[in-house]
Amino acid sequence: MDEQGSGPGASDCPTGIALSAFNPEFRECPHQILNRLRAAEPVHRDRQFDRVVLTRRADIEAVLGDRSLGADPRKSRPGSFVRMAQIVDETYQPTMLNTDDPEHKRLRSLVAQGFNLRAVEAMRPRIAAVANSLLDGLAGRASFDLVEEFAGPLPTIVIAEMLGVDTADQKDFKRWSDALVMCLNPRRSPEQDAALAWSRENLGAYFRRVIGERRAQRGTDLISALVAAEEDGEKLTEQEVINTANLLLAAGNVTTTDLIGNAALCLLRHPDQMQKLRERPELIRNAIEEVLRFDPPVASTLRITHVEREIDGVMVAPGQTLDCVILGAGHDPAVHADAERFDIERADTTHSAFGGGAHFCLGAPLARAESQIAIPLLLARFPRLRLDTDRPATHKVAPPFNGPAGLWVRTD
Ligand code: HEM
Numbered sequence: 001m002d003e004q005g006s007g008p009g010a011s012d013c014p015t016g017i018a019l020s021a022f023n024p025e026f027r028e029c030p031h032q033i034l035n036r037l038r039a040a041e042p043v044h045r046d047r048q049f050d051r052v053v054l055t056r057r058a059d060i061e062a063v064l065g066d067r068s069l070g071a072d073p074r075k076s077r078p079g080s081f082v083r084m085a086q087i088v089d090e091t092y093q094p095t096m097l098n099t100d101d102p103e104h105k106r107l108r109s110l111v112a113q114g115f116n117l118r119a120v121e122a123m124r125p126r127i128a129a130v131a132n133s134l135l136d137g138l139a140g141r142a143s144f145d146l147v148e149e150f151a152g153p154l155p156t157i158v159i160a161e162m163l164g165v166d167t168a169d170q171k172d173f174k175r176w177s178d179a180l181v182m183c184l185n186p187r188r189s190p191e192q193d194a195a196l197a198w199s200r201e202n203l204g205a206y207f208r209r210v211i212g213e214r215r216a217q218r219g220t221d222l223i224s225a226l227v228a229a230e231e232d233g234e235k236l237t238e239q240e241v242i243n244t245a246n247l248l249l250a251a252g253n254v255t256t257t258d259l260i261g262n263a264a265l266c267l268l269r270h271p272d273q274m275q276k277l278r279e280r281p282e283l284i285r286n287a288i289e290e291v292l293r294f295d296p297p298v299a300s301t302l303r304i305t306h307v308e309r310e311i312d313g314v315m316v317a318p319g320q321t322l323d324c325v326i327l328g329a330g331h332d333p334a335v336h337a338d339a340e341r342f343d344i345e346r347a348d349t350t351h352s353a354f355g356g357g358a359h360f361c362l363g364a365p366l367a368r369a370e371s372q373i374a375i376p377l378l379l380a381r382f383p384r385l386r387l388d389t390d391r392p393a394t395h396k397v398a399p400p401f402n403g404p405a406g407l408w409v410r411t412d
Contacts, residue, residue: 016048051081055328064356077319151260159252164221258297258403289349296353
């Protein structure tokens with residue numbers, strides 16, 4: 001197969017919209033579709049979305065780890081998928097997620113320390129206190145939406161505290177960041193476009209006020225650290241402080257909400273595994289890694305080619321988008337025996353859920369800590385926790401994110 005051609009079985013391959021959360025079948029049950037694609041065309045040229053879709057773990061790991069590939073959509077070719085997913089015009093505000101070195105290194109290094117393993121370990125008692133107080137509020141409730149009342153607020157409060165902003169504003173943050181993550185959705189409705197602009201405006205105004213306050217009085221929070229870097233000279237502009245705070249707020253809560261939601265859903269759908277975890281709580285770390293393999297919160301991540309290259313016989317032009325389907329990588333039978341089985345004792349829990357290479361998720365230790373704390377506390381508080389069969393869980397339509405839109409449970 002070459003740049004112009006199509007591979008064997010191409011006409012039968014799911015492509016474009018069918019390979020996205022806009023397809024209800026894919027949204028609720030992506031693996032049959034991805035397994036078919038991986039078997040027929042592991043390096044798939046998607047003409048509808050102008051991208052090359054990768055579903056094999058080995059290809060995805062190689063691409064994510066390859067620092068000669070980029071992440072800045074301004075360097076992609078016109079019409080390519082990465083430009084569909086983001087508005088790349090003169091108002092474009094890049095963050096570390098979509099810049100290349102040296103800008104990427106400069107933006108990332110300023111906040112990296114706040115998220116390292118040591119910093120996160122020190123936060124564990126506070127994360128547990130926030131989780132417990134949310135669970136206190138649910139005492140005596142026979143049923144509730146676990147996403148709305150637990151998995152959603154926990155990461156929002158934690159990241160708001162790290163940024164040093166008022167947690168009383170967490171409901172606003174949740175609304176703004178839910179609208180903000182639509183910035184990666186390649187098919188936004190006009191209403192979602194309007195909500196995105198509204199959230200950017202509100203967050204910009206909010207953070208501009210907080211930055212002003214921190215200039216007057218420095219704290220030990222992340223925004224104070226960013227303000228110090230800004231005042232240190234050329235390192236950071238005020239707009240970059242705002243963009244970084246926006247990224248951390250959105251990345252810090254939507255994905256972790258989805259991880260806690262997906263973990264709860266996996267366990268509720270596999271009661272034998274939930275029972276095992278109740279009996280052997282020391283399995284929680286492995287259980288969370290298995291959720292990250294089996295049902296990862298970020299379905300895919302992108303890279304851009306700067307020069308022509310070949311992947312398994314497929315020639316990829318410069319400026320093309322490579323779509324690394326993380327969801328597919330976790331179920332690759334070449335890596336995981338019996339990949340469709342959810343097993344909290346699985347030995348081969350390796351996964352690509354946090355991406356890789358230069359852009360490897362900065363918040364991975366935090367996301368792991370929050371979910372490793374949240375799930376055991378939830379199970380301990382509700383010994384009879386089960387799915388509310390009157391209100392089945394559905395997945396949200398917010399690509400590339402993968403998590404339940406709501407998760408109604410019963411406790412009685
Ligand atoms: C389960 C939860 C999470 C998942 C699954 C997740 C996943 C990811 C993925 C797939 C990427 C892109 C990596 C790549 O392209 O190689 C990423 C980047 C990033 N994540 Fe996360 N993330 C999670 C939680 C968090 C949290 C809690 C934070 C921080 C508060 C965070 C901050 C970031 C940042 C700043 C980047 C950009 C890093 C860079 O470009 O250098 N994430 N994450």
